[in-house]
Amino acid sequence: MRFLIDGQTLSTPEIHRGIGVVFKQICEKLVLHDISKEWLITVRDRTELKHFSHAVQKRLIPITVNESLNQDGYINQTKHYSQLLNQVVTELKIDAYWVPNPLMVNVVLPTDLCNVTIFATVYDLIPLLMPDYYIAKWPDHIKAEYKRRIETLPNWADKLIFISESAKKDYEKIAPRIANKSLAIPLAVDHTKFRSYISPRDKSQEPYILFTGGFDPRKNMYAALEAFSYLVKDNYQEFSNLKFVVVCAYNEQEKRDYEHFAAKLGVLDKLVLTGYVEDEELITLYRKASIFFFPSRYEGFGLPVLEALACGLPVVTTKVSSIPEVAGDLAYYCSPDDSKDMAIALKKALHDRANNQSRQQDYIRHAKEFTWSKTAANYFRLFTNTLFDVNTSGKLHFYKIAYVSPWPPQRSGIANYSYEIVRHLKEYADITLYVDNEQECRIDTLELPIKNISALPKDIDKYDCIVYHIGNNTKFHKEIYRMAWQYPGIVVLHELNIHPFLADAFLNTKDEHLYADALREGYGEQGASSYDDVKSKRINPDVWEFPLSHALAKRSLATIVHSHWVKEQLQEIENVFVIPLGSIEKSNITVSNTDRLLKERLGISDQNFVIATFGFVNKLKRVPEVLQAIKILLERGYPIQFIIGGELIDPSLMIEEKINSLGISENVIVTGYLNDEDYEGLLKLSDIVINLRYPSLGESSAALMTALGYGKTCIVSNYQQFTELPNSVCWKVDIGDLEVPLLVAYLEELMRNPAARKQLGKNAAFFTANYSSYEIAGKLYSLAISRVMQVKKLITL
Numbered sequence: 144m145r146f147l148i149d150g151q152t153l154s155t156p157e158i159h160r161g162i163g164v165v166f167k168q169i170c171e172k173l174v175l176h177d178i179s180k181e182w183l184i185t186v187r188d189r190t191e192l193k194h195f196s197h198a199v200q201k202r203l204i205p206i207t208v209n210e211s212l213n214q215d216g217y218i219n220q221t222k223h224y225s226q227l228l229n230q231v232v233t234e235l236k237i238d239a240y241w242v243p244n245p246l247m248v249n250v251v252l253p254t255d256l257c258n259v260t261i262f263a264t265v266y267d268l269i270p271l272l273m274p275d276y277y278i279a280k281w282p283d284h285i286k287a288e289y290k291r292r293i294e295t296l297p298n299w300a301d302k303l304i305f306i307s308e309s310a311k312k313d314y315e316k317i318a319p320r321i322a323n324k325s326l327a328i329p330l331a332v333d334h335t336k337f338r339s340y341i342s343p344r345d346k347s348q349e350p351y352i353l354f355t356g357g358f359d360p361r362k363n364m365y366a367a368l369e370a371f372s373y374l375v376k377d378n379y380q381e382f383s384n385l386k387f388v389v390v391c392a393y394n395e396q397e398k399r400d401y402e403h404f405a406a407k408l409g410v411l412d413k414l415v416l417t418g419y420v421e422d423e424e425l426i427t428l429y430r431k432a433s434i435f436f437f438p439s440r441y442e443g444f445g446l447p448v449l450e451a452l453a454c455g456l457p458v459v460t461t462k463v464s465s466i467p468e469v470a471g472d473l474a475y476y477c478s479p480d481d482s483k484d485m486a487i488a489l490k491k492a493l494h495d496r497a498n499n500q501s502r503q504q505d506y507i508r509h510a511k512e513f514t515w516s517k518t519a520a521n522y523f524r525l526f527t528n529t530l531f532d533v534n535t536s537g538k539l540h541f542y543k544i545a546y547v548s549p550w551p552p553q554r555s556g557i558a559n560y561s562y563e564i565v566r567h568l569k570e571y572a573d574i575t576l577y578v579d580n581e582q583e584c585r586i587d588t589l590e591l592p593i594k595n596i597s598a599l600p601k602d603i604d605k606y607d608c609i610v611y612h613i614g615n616n617t618k619f620h621k622e623i624y625r626m627a628w629q630y631p632g633i634v635v636l637h638e639l640n641i642h643p644f645l646a647d648a649f650l651n652t653k654d655e656h657l658y659a660d661a662l663r664e665g666y667g668e669q670g671a672s673s674y675d676d677v678k679s680k681r682i683n684p685d686v687w688e689f690p691l692s693h694a695l696a697k698r699s700l701a702t703i704v705h706s707h708w709v710k711e712q713l714q715e716i717e718n719v720f721v722i723p724l725g726s727i728e729k730s731n732i733t734v735s736n737t738d739r740l741l742k743e744r745l746g747i748s749d750q751n752f753v754i755a756t757f758g759f760v761n762k763l764k765r766v767p768e769v770l771q772a773i774k775i776l777l778e779r780g781y782p783i784q785f786i787i788g789g790e791l792i793d794p795s796l797m798i799e800e801k802i803n804s805l806g807i808s809e810n811v812i813v814t815g816y817l818n819d820e821d822y823e824g825l826l827k828l829s830d831i832v833i834n835l836r837y838p839s840l841g842e843s844s845a846a847l848m849t850a851l852g853y854g855k856t857c858i859v860s861n862y863q864q865f866t867e868l869p870n871s872v873c874w875k876v877d878i879g880d881l882e883v884p885l886l887v888a889y890l891e892e893l894m895r896n897p898a899a900r901k902q903l904g905k906n907a908a909f910f911t912a913n914y915s916s917y918e919i920a921g922k923l924y925s926l927a928i929s930r931v932m933q934v935k936k937l938i939t940l
Contacts, residue, residue: 144530144720144926145235147206147228147259149242150184151250153191161446162266165306165330166243167194172519174202175869176914178707179527179721179923183235185228198870202707206231217251217288225255232259239530245300246292248285254295260533262526263300267443267464268293268313269361276360297321302529304522306330306444307465328521329468331513332449336426339455339507351386351415352489353432353456355425355447358397361440363461363479364389365404370438370477370485372408378490385413385493390428392419429454434492437461440479445469453510455503457492459485473502473509516906520913531922534929535571542928543573543605547596547626548612549619550578551585554816556758556845557614557637563725565589567921572928575606579622596622603630607935608700608928613637613692615644615840624648627695628657633931634699639709639841640690650677650684658691665694687838701931703924705843706864712841718931722923723915724843730854730908738824745812747784747828752894755786755829757822758846761793765835765860765882767801772886774805781894783810788825789846790816826853830900831893833886835860837878848915854908856900858889871906 148170157163174182175198183204186192192200208227231237239260245252246265270277270289278286296303297318303325305311311327352371356362371387387410393401398416405411420428429435435451437460442448445466451458452473460466461479475495477488495502546565549558565574566589576593578584584593594602603609609632614620624645627634638644649658662670666689677684693713696702701718704710710719747753754773760766766787773785791798791813802811817825826832832850836842837860844865850857851872859865861875868875874893876885893900 144180144238146180146182146526147231147235147237147240148182148184148203149240149250149253150186150191150205152244152247153194154187155247155249157244157247157249158194162244162247163194164446165264168331168333168515169243169519169522170203171196171199172515173522174199176519176910177523177526178723178867178914179919181707183231183237185231206235217248217284217291220251221254224251225253228253228256229258232256239526241526245296246289248288248292252292252295254292254299256299260302260530261300262302262304262529263296264304264306265296265310265314266306267310267441268317269441269443271317272313272441273361293317297324300324301533302326302525304328304525307442307468309465309468310443313464326525328518328525329513330444330446330449331515331518332446332453332510333515334453334511336422337429337450337453337510339430339453339503349384349386350433351388351431352434352436353388353390353428353451354436355390356437356439357391358393358401361442362391363438363440364391364401366479366482366485367436367438368401368405368410368414369408369482370489371413371436372405372410373483373486374489375410375413377486382493385433386415387413388415388417388428388432390417390420390425426454429456432456433496434459434489436485436489437466438477438479438485439463439466442466448474449510449513452506455507457496457502457506459488459492469513471509473506516909520909523914527919527922531926534926534933540571540925540929540932541573542607542932544568544575544928545577545599545602545606545609545632546574547577547599547609547623549614549616550576550580550588550593552583553580553619555614555616555619557612557616557619560637560725560845561612562589563727563917564920564924565591567917568924570921571925575602579619596626599626600630608632608931610635610924610928611699613641613695615641615842617644617648620644621648624695625654625657627699628660631699633701633703633927634695635703636692636696636709637705637843639692639704639712640686641695641840642684642686642689642691643840645691646684646686661691661694662689663694664697665689665691690841700935701927703927706841706867708864708867709841718934720923720927720930722920722927724845724848725917725920726848726852726911726915727917728852728854728908728912730852730904730912732827732853734827735824737820738827741821741824742828745786745814745825747786747812748782751782751784751810752831753784753786753829754831754833754890755788755825756833756835757788757817757826757850758834758844760787760789760791760796760798762796763836763838763840763842765837766798767796768883769833769835769886770798770801770805770807770811771883772890773810774807775883775887776890776894777807777810779891781891785811786825786829787811787813788817788822789814826850826855829855831855831890832857834858834865835876835882835886836865837862839863839865848911851907851915852911854904856893856903857907858886869906869910871903872910873903873907 152166183206186205189205237259241262243264245263305327308327315322375382405414435456435458441464448469459475462476475488475492478484548561549555551558551562577596577599579596581593581595611623611627612635614637645658659674662674696713696716703720703722705724710721713719802808832855834847857873859873861877874889
């Protein structure tokens with residue numbers, strides 16, 4: 144799916160203000176975590192991407208809008224910009240468009256944009272709700288444009304996203320029809336910045352009340368200063384050294400007027416006007432303050448309240464608009480129209496601060512419920528579910544699907560994967576399973592009809608579409624590949640490089656043409672020449688130069704892959720869908736009696752740090768390199784047990800001989816093939832899971848996704864498809880001369896730092912639950928099937 148973000152905000156002053164903060168935070172989290180979409184963004188200049196991290200810049204595809212958008216009149220601008228975007232939508236086959244600030248009149252709203260699913264984020268209706276302060280003072284053309292947007296949005300946008308329930312209700316009062324297409328997704332705070340830690344040099348010498356705002360009538364700056372004067376005058380002995388620190392940008396006239404008012408109130412000597420400050424200085428001001436004062440008359444969300452709570456500050460604010468949604472019952476509420484009531488609330492907050500420090504942790508815990516990760520995950524669910532609904536016309540299309548795959552209890556990760564996919568996909572499709580082990584399949588085969596794969600050719604006409612799963616195991620995928628080649632459908636590539644499989648399955652057999660055709664059709668003359676060399680010179684084929692998946696993908700109706708890296712290798716092929724591999728979130732795990740018995744059976748000591756790697760062990764898994772790292776750590780005195788949880792399928796590695804030669808046999812356990820119960824038990828018992836790959840066949844790793852779903856601390860190779868995993872989810876080891884030293888350093892740091900392990904595990908579980916669940920994968924499969932069926936219908940018309 145291709146998703147276009149409107150990036151006009153990048154070239155406006157808002158990029159450095161609240162709207163810009165929200166826009167950047169959502170993009171940072173969403174673009175890195177949601178790999179099911181290609182992310183495009185409109186820019187006026189590619190240098191505008193500098194506002195994002197390097198990792199996000201790599202994922203964003205900039206669409207440069209060179210034409211000037213500064214034509215005369217909003218109507219002309221709207222038509223012009225809409226025309227440009229309609230061209231982009233058509234040529235690049237854009238599925239959805241998101242405009243992050245549709246009511247800011249310094250960006251153009253393309254309300255003539257069509258044939259795309261449209262999302263719009265609305266912050267507030269302040270100009271409309273407080274007209275005397277805003278709209279009444281605007282020029283007529285801006286006033287008309289703002290009202291036009293308010294009236295147009297409900298019909299134009301498919302979904303309206305509000306930053307609070309309050310803002311949503313405000314809009315519904317003037318446009319009740321939006322209720323069925325709107326929802327509130329709360330904002331958040333960056334807890335890596337806004338936190339309560341104070342170093343000795345940061346401690347304040349003088350107590351002060353912190354106020355952030357601006358010379359905007361709704362911020363109540365004059366009433367706030369008056370409240371402060373009442374507080375000091377009525378309690379002078381107690382608060383004689385208290386300051387009032389005001390953070391806001393101002394011009395000279397605003398400063399003179401405010402200082403004149405302070406002098407009139409007799410508190411000029413206690414007023415500190417900071418002017419505009421950068422985030423770092425603002426955070427220090429929060430941390431050093433006694434309390435935070437925010438008597439706003441209206442807020443779309445009220446980010447400053449959340450920032451203050453995150454820093455452990457008592458908050459005095461008003462019970463209006465969205466603020467109670469943010470502060471809950473932890474704030475000291477006051478009237479926005481009564482300065483004396485404000486002074487009473489300020490005094491109570493100051494007294495409680497002095498006498499009850501324990502509440503600080505309540506503020507911090509409450510603030511931590513609001514994270515940008517949660518906000519972005521809510522956007523992801525909305526975007527994905529809406530696109531699902533749009534493509535299924537708001538109802539389930541029960542297409543008849545033949546699903547061809549290995550199936551439990553076959554010893555295949557793809558078998559287990561398919562079971563979970565089908566468990567969710569059957570809600571959206573009429574599925575018949577085709578396997579080569581129908582007599583041995585799990586008894587609970589999801590109450591679906593199941594047939595032998597040999598019956599598929601005569602059943603072909605019964606189905607709207609066929610889904611084939613292709614991996615590198617000859618035993619399980621030989622017949623599936625044969626069927627996929629002869630009867631094209633949707634092919635799921637679990638590895639990009641299937642050359643080893645095709646060579647083993649078909650080279651020097653009666654079906655050798657399948658191997659030859661994969662070379663010739665996939666790589667033209669170069670592939671044909673390679674085949675001739677293999678046959679005439681009797682040389683082994685180069686499995687790395689020709690991955691052999693291209694020909695099958697070309698002749699298939701569509702291809703499903705699990706990473707953008709694999710899709711990029713198939714870039715000349717149309718209808719390639721990226722669907723995350725899938726995982727089950729099981730972070731809240733407890734060690735059972737069965738697990739304890741497993742621990743005793745394998746001889747795992749409670750005193751040891753357990754490091755594990757899982758899956759079939761071949762030369763790609765880097766186990767010899769991991770053993771070197773374990774040897775170094777043992778020599779440094781770390782109590783480690785390393786578990787190789789899987790079958791040794793490459794005798795040339797001589798793993799057991801290497802373990803003995805390193806002298807670490809007492810600290811290494813080789814389990815062989817694990818049944819599901821033992822696999823799960825060992826995952827629970829592991830402190831760190833290592834999943835290295837080099838070279839790579841472009842394969843998916845079910846073992847890795849399972850470990851992440853269990854909330855395990857994971858280390859992977861910083862290579863190809865694994866680079867797409869967010870850095871917050873796992874640590875990545877570079878390939879090359881530094882591989883072993885880096886692995887040693889990472890393991891050493893993680894063993895020493897339980898807080899880092901805990902946070903990585905928490906991030907991993909959140910990632911799998913919100914972006915890589917089988918529930919989401921099932922919907923994405925259904926989307927892919929729907930797209931294929933739409934194309935088939937167009938072809939037959």
